[in-house]
Amino acid sequence: MSEVDEQGARYQASDLKRFGQAILEAVDTPRDLASIVAGSLVEANLAGHDSHGVIRLTSYVAGVRTGQVQPTARAVVESLGDACARVDGAWGWGQPAAHIATDTAVNLARAKGVGLVTVGRCNHIGRLGEYVEKVSRAGQIGLMACNSPPAVAPYGGYTRLLGTNPIAWGAPRASGNPPIVVDFATATIAEGKLRIAHAIGSKAPLGAVVDKHGQPSTDTAAFYDGGALTTFGGYKGFGLSVMAELMAGMLSGTGSSSDPDYNHGNGTALFAIDVGRFLPADDFMEQVDALEGRLHAARPAAGFDAIQMPGEPEWRSRSRRTAEGIPIPSAALAAINDLAEALGVSPI
Numbered sequence: 001m002s003e004v005d006e007q008g009a010r011y012q013a014s015d016l017k018r019f020g021q022a023i024l025e026a027v028d029t030p031r032d033l034a035s036i037v038a039g040s041l042v043e044a045n046l047a048g049h050d051s052h053g054v055i056r057l058t059s060y061v062a063g064v065r066t067g068q069v070q071p072t073a074r075a076v077v078e079s080l081g082d083a084c085a086r087v088d089g090a091w092g093w094g095q096p097a098a099h100i101a102t103d104t105a106v107n108l109a110r111a112k113g114v115g116l117v118t119v120g121r122c123n124h125i126g127r128l129g130e131y132v133e134k135v136s137r138a139g140q141i142g143l144m145a146c147n148s149p150p151a152v153a154p155y156g157g158y159t160r161l162l163g164t165n166p167i168a169w170g171a172p173r174a175s176g177n178p179p180i181v182v183d184f185a186t187a188t189i190a191e192g193k194l195r196i197a198h199a200i201g202s203k204a205p206l207g208a209v210v211d212k213h214g215q216p217s218t219d220t221a222a223f224y225d226g227g228a229l230t231t232f233g234g235y236k237g238f239g240l241s242v243m244a245e246l247m248a249g250m251l252s253g254t255g256s257s258s259d260p261d262y263n264h265g266n267g268t269a270l271f272a273i274d275v276g277r278f279l280p281a282d283d284f285m286e287q288v289d290a291l292e293g294r295l296h297a298a299r300p301a302a303g304f305d306a307i308q309m310p311g312e313p314e315w316r317s318r319s320r321r322t323a324e325g326i327p328i329p330s331a332a333l334a335a336i337n338d339l340a341e342a343l344g345v346s347p348i
């Protein structure tokens with residue numbers, strides 16, 4: 001299937017960002033914060049994760065209207081001593097809070113070797129890869145996790161008690177090489193991707209959804225009718241999801257997704273490690289290059305054309321979409337243009 005249907009269109013990242021920023025400013029977001037949030041959404045589109053791209057503008061504006069997002073609130077950093085800090089997201093936009101946490105963790109790791117920063121009272125931060133990639137550009141390894149509203153069943157169950165709880169790592173490369181970025185939900189399918197599948201009438205991957213009676217289902221509606229997502233890799237993804245609850249949800253003061261009053265946002269934690277404290281940074285980069293060389297040179301198994309490094313699909317997507325534009329299918333285009341019209345913003 002083509003990336004964009006007949007009624008859809010392709011847009012340059014700069015045009016989409018301007019459009020997103022205008023919509024966010026129309027709901028009273030200060031210009032600098034609107035620029036960060038819109039930039040983050042478009043960055044997700046460039047990376048190929050459209051579920052976290054400009055299509056989110058509709059739910060973001062709905063969040064402002066319900067009072068879940070305070071569009072003018074600004075995040076505040078509090079030192080916890082040594083290499084630790086916490087950010088109070090003040091229920092403002094999640095992306096600026098996550099960027100402040102990222103910059104703080106990088107500065108702590110530069111000064112102390114490692115830095116650990118949590119973010120509480122934090123709205124949706126979007127695609128985690130954006131932040132760990134920023135850490136990697138500082139010559140550091142980043143590890144990030146967050147919890148999120150309950151959507152996922154524990155291994156062996158079918159009740160929503162865990163968030164889709166993404167975990168991401170980023171590692172530096174010698175200049176010019178794409179960073180290593182590992183970034184995924186601990187659910188078998190990210191909820192945003194299920195929502196897109198549901199909207200276009202596609203099936204859910206087998207094993208990704210259990211219905212409200214605990215039966216596996218490929219019907220996306222089974223999730224919205226009281227079912228749950230599963231964790232990827234059975235008990236292994238379940239274990240990672242539980243650790244995201246502990247490390248990000250609880251350390252940030254947000255609590256666990258299973259708490260009855262957890263209904264929105266991302267309890268977040270970001271850990272940065274200064275590679276140069278442990279070995280000369282050039283040695284590390286050379287070893288990563290050598291590893292990549294061996295992995296790329298491995299013969300592909302049946303059904304595969306080539307072996308890719310984690311982060312490579314996003315890097316390829318970014319190059320392609322920067323050159324060709326970002327495809328927005330017709331249904332998504334209609335939704336964001338309807339939103340724009342309602343806010344008095346020119347359609348894209």
Ligand SMILES: NC(=O)c1ccc[n+]([C@@H]2O[C@H](COP(=O)([O-])OP(=O)(O)OC[C@H]3O[C@@H](n4cnc5c(N)ncnc54)[C@H](O)[C@@H]3O)[C@@H](O)[C@H]2O)c1
Pocket residue numbers: 049052124125126127128129146147148164165166167168181182183184185186189190191193266307308309310311312313314
């Ligand atoms: N903020 C939130 O509440 C929240 C919740 C869930 C997910 N998310 C975000 O949603 C995004 C999508 O998550 P997802 O679970 O759909 O990710 P995904 O299943 O698409 O996996 C992406 C990861 O797998 C790697 N990858 C993909 N194909 C590969 C291949 N062929 N070879 C090697 N590596 C490969 C990518 O480089 C990337 O690291 C993530 O950016 C995540 O942070 C956010």
